[in-house]
Amino acid sequence: MSTLRLADEVRDAVDAGRPVLALESTIFTHGLPRPRNLEVATEAEARVRAAGVVPATIGVVDGIPTIGLSADEIARLSTSDGVVKASLRDLPVAAVKGLSAGTTVAATAHLAHLAGVRVFSTGGLGGVHRRAQETFDESADLGTLATLPLVVVSAGVKSILDIPLTLERLETLNLAVVGYRTTDYPGFYISDSGYDIEYSVDSPAEIARIAVVRDALGIASTLLVANPVSTDTQLExxxxxxxxxKALAEADAAGVSGHDTTPFLLDFMQRETGGRSLDVNVEVYRGNVVLGAEIARALADAG
Structure with missing residues (x-):
C-alpha cells in the first residue's frame, strides 16, 4: 500500500531548490460553501503560479496523503460528499480505510515537512478555546507546529477562540510569532484583536532570514507570520x-460544547453578518497566499 504521494512537479521543485508553497484543503472541503470553495481553491493555485512559485495543495485521496493535488483531485474533493476532515492523528486511519479527506493545519504542515516544503499559507490557525481551563480544549495545530521548522502564514486565530491564552500557549511551545508590518495581533476577521505581539517584520526577505538563522541554531519549531486582513476589507x-x-450567548443557551462549538459559532457569524464574514474569510486567505508565495521565493533565494 502506498502511504504517500508526492506530485512530480512538487518533487522536482523541492529537489532543485525552487520555491514551493503548501496550501491546505480543509478550506475548500469544509470551510466554504459550494461552488465558491472550488473557485477559491483554483484561484489560490493560480495566484501562486503567477508569482513564480509551485503550489502544493495537500489532501487525502482514497486514503493516500497527497502533496500536490491535481486540478481534477481538487475538484473532486471540493464537490464530493463523504469527504472527511483529517488532522494529523487521523491520517493513518484515513489511509487504511481508503477515505478522502481535507487536511487541517496540523496534517498539512506535517505532510509539507515530509515533502521538504518549507512555507505554508492558511487562513487562520487553531488555538486555545474559550474555557480551556475547564475543558482542556486546544487545537492540535499548536503542538504539531511546535515540532516542525516551517514558516506558516495566517491571519492569527479566529476571534471565537481565546486569543490571550493562545498567545501564552505559543510562547510556552517556543513558537515565534512575528507580525507582518504590525505588532497588533490580528483576529482573523479583524485586523487588530486588541492584543499585541513583540516583533514586526517588514519584508518577505526579513522573514526568510529569520527562518535561515532559526535552522542554523537547530530550532525545530515553526515561525508564525501574522498577516492581518486590511482595514478596508475587515469585518467592521x-x-x-x-x-x-450574540454567538457565544447562543452557544451557551443551546448547550453547544466540544468539537461542535467552532462550526456552530462560525455558522452563526455568517448568518448574522449576511455573509460578510465569509467574504472576509476569502480575503484573508487571498492575502496569506500572496504573502506566502513571496516568502517562498525569498527563502529559495536565501538557500
Whole structure:
C-alpha cells in the first residue's frame, strides 16, 4: 500500500531548490460553501503560479496523503460528499480505510515537512478555546507546529477562540510569532484583536532570514507570520464584537460544547453578518497566499 504521494512537479521543485508553497484543503472541503470553495481553491493555485512559485495543495485521496493535488483531485474533493476532515492523528486511519479527506493545519504542515516544503499559507490557525481551563480544549495545530521548522502564514486565530491564552500557549511551545508590518495581533476577521505581539517584520526577505538563522541554531519549531486582513476589507469591529457576543450567548443557551462549538459559532457569524464574514474569510486567505508565495521565493533565494 502506498502511504504517500508526492506530485512530480512538487518533487522536482523541492529537489532543485525552487520555491514551493503548501496550501491546505480543509478550506475548500469544509470551510466554504459550494461552488465558491472550488473557485477559491483554483484561484489560490493560480495566484501562486503567477508569482513564480509551485503550489502544493495537500489532501487525502482514497486514503493516500497527497502533496500536490491535481486540478481534477481538487475538484473532486471540493464537490464530493463523504469527504472527511483529517488532522494529523487521523491520517493513518484515513489511509487504511481508503477515505478522502481535507487536511487541517496540523496534517498539512506535517505532510509539507515530509515533502521538504518549507512555507505554508492558511487562513487562520487553531488555538486555545474559550474555557480551556475547564475543558482542556486546544487545537492540535499548536503542538504539531511546535515540532516542525516551517514558516506558516495566517491571519492569527479566529476571534471565537481565546486569543490571550493562545498567545501564552505559543510562547510556552517556543513558537515565534512575528507580525507582518504590525505588532497588533490580528483576529482573523479583524485586523487588530486588541492584543499585541513583540516583533514586526517588514519584508518577505526579513522573514526568510529569520527562518535561515532559526535552522542554523537547530530550532525545530515553526515561525508564525501574522498577516492581518486590511482595514478596508475587515469585518467592521463594532459589528464583529456584537455578533460574536450574540454567538457565544447562543452557544451557551443551546448547550453547544466540544468539537461542535467552532462550526456552530462560525455558522452563526455568517448568518448574522449576511455573509460578510465569509467574504472576509476569502480575503484573508487571498492575502496569506500572496504573502506566502513571496516568502517562498525569498527563502529559495536565501538557500
Amino acid at each position: 469591529p463594532e459589528l464583529h464584537d456584537d455578533v460574536l457576543a
